[in-house]
Amino acid sequence: MVDVPKPEELIKVDNKPPAKGWMDVPPDISAGKYPYPAQPKSLKYLDLPNPRDWSPLDDDWQLPENWKEIVHEGLKERLDKYRSLKVFMDTCVRCGACADKCHFYIGSGDPKNMPVLRAELLRSIYRNDFTAAGKIMSLFPGGKRLAGARTLTKDIIKEWFSYFYQCSECRRCSVFCPYGIDTAEITMMGRELLNLLGINIHWIKDPVSNCFRTGNHLGIQPQNFKEIVEFFCEDIEEITGVTINPSFNRKGAEILFITPSGDAFADPGTYTFMGYLLLFEHIGLDYTFSTYASEGGNFGLFTSAEMMKRLNSKMYAEASRLGVKWILGGECGHMWRVINQYMDTMNGPADFLEMPVSPITGTKFENAASTKMVHIAEFTADLIRHNKLKLDPSRNDHLVVTYHDSCNPARAMGLFEEPRYVINNVCNNFYEMPESTIKENTFCCGSGSGLNTEEIMETRLQGGLPRANAVKHVHDKNGVNMLSCVCAIDRAVFPPLMDYWVPGVDVTGVHELVGNALVMEGEIERTTNLRFEPLGDTEGDSDE
């Protein structure tokens, strides 16, 4: 009788990954698994070290000759400068509370995406170079490994590059750490050290150098920025019949308005921008745009503290030059982390500005007493609370909305209720995602901290899986067809993420919903929304 091979013999696929310790598993740096490196011209523009043409696929990454010394001294300097880093390096007891809380770990299944292990990548070098235990243990055979220490090698630098760019610095893990270790800050330090060697990525360095040069990530020149906003005004006029003439660089305006430049450039953020314009016109706000500080985002945060400070200072320099009283900030994610957590010690207090007071309601925003910068969701919620807006929420009736707490406004400033209050006043169908996936527990979009680049689409889709999974739940259960958020990166990255995981769910900023609901004085009857989609019983949009 013929010896028929068994099915599992025919398909000789070994499913089981080899059981190795994490130190022995090399990172996968193959095409599609890493973000493109920064171009030398961006580094030169920013005076960053070691500008060169290189690829992560090269064996030799052309590190400076004394690369080891640079990293050692860089880490030493940061341990001295930031007490938090020293505490984070020393206190982890590897309890594992954070391990399964990271969206990249949940989505990829790669253990090195556990926050504890991501931190160990750096901590193991710290133990080796800076702790007595590490030094003593290294005297015994196998002792180093026992102490969780290892000697820095070029391969470890490659490992850092791989995994510090698979962290979106969203800080969900820190919510669950009993010691409050902020792994995002460890990633930030890891990236700072890599920057000292000239290892950085294009999607961060290009925006940073653009921002440094022109005032926004996209490198939009002042005249182009003005043209773009005027183009939005033309669309608004066509849709609502209302003419809006915003001012630019106007000295003496009461308020300087700053929002992410992504919203000037990419749908669906553009509709959110139109929402702002309608809102300000509706209440007769005395405000101006700056074409030099035309960026709310700060990719300096993903580079180094110094770079973050440089970019942040431009906003305040413009506020000072224009002589405004205070700054109103649009729907942005990490801008608010920079403002709430770092601005005050970097460039603050902004004493040359005044305590923000809403000119319409008289509300004092004491929470922004030092930074003098108010979040638009707080501002609009206050307007609604004081009944200052004429709204027709039924215009959003074709939408069944849920709200994604963008990581930074949620975890870095505790902005939970204001956006929800606004949404509930401008639309009639709102459903929350499960409690464990919102507010301080919110799941990241998977593309924050400069990872929103297309060459790592698979990584982004992995990281976005837990968020999408919760959206799918309310989509299936409540018919949710619109995901709202207050972050420009969210608005840019959610459309493909939703298309892949939850087809049938679109993406919007909160102020797009506001713009559609606002009943403007002297407006014509609206037949379309801000996207030029017909209002009312639109085909395919309705649940019926």
Added chain:
Amino acid sequence: MLLNKLLEHKKKEIVKKWFEIIASTYPNDTAGFLKKEKDSFANPVGSTNIQGLGAVLDELINGPDRETITSFLDPIIRIRAVQKFTPSEAVSFTISLKKIIRDTLAREIVEQNLEKDILEFESKIDDLCLIAFDIFMGCREQIYKYKANHVKDRTLKLLQKADLLCEVPDMDSDITPRNF
């Protein structure tokens, strides 16, 4: 059919073993997490797999209808298509079902002389594997489309920015083919 009844009867055990196979394609720590964490929002990969596998097996026993089985298999493959698997690694778990069933029903297959029925059922599993491959390719094409669209969109914006594109004015209504 007797085999179907036996499969129904042992469904829970088979799905459990099948899920173990999927979990074992991940590193040890992760396999443990996938099996242990029951909250579907904390563990979307584990819960999607366990739910999907049960539904797929049901459909294999009672159908299978291609469209229905695709809808159950899609969420599982969709996840594996973005993870660190080769195409064969992503779909090979479907074939493992053959061994699981033969092992689980080893005694019954001999005693009840079910060899012919088993072979028939196994050809359904072959089809399942092909469907899985279709889904996998569909997912990959979707991802390539996102990447390509991004580049196309950016190029278009750059051309517009550089004033290299202009709107073609509406043609005069007199210029139609019949006038030539």
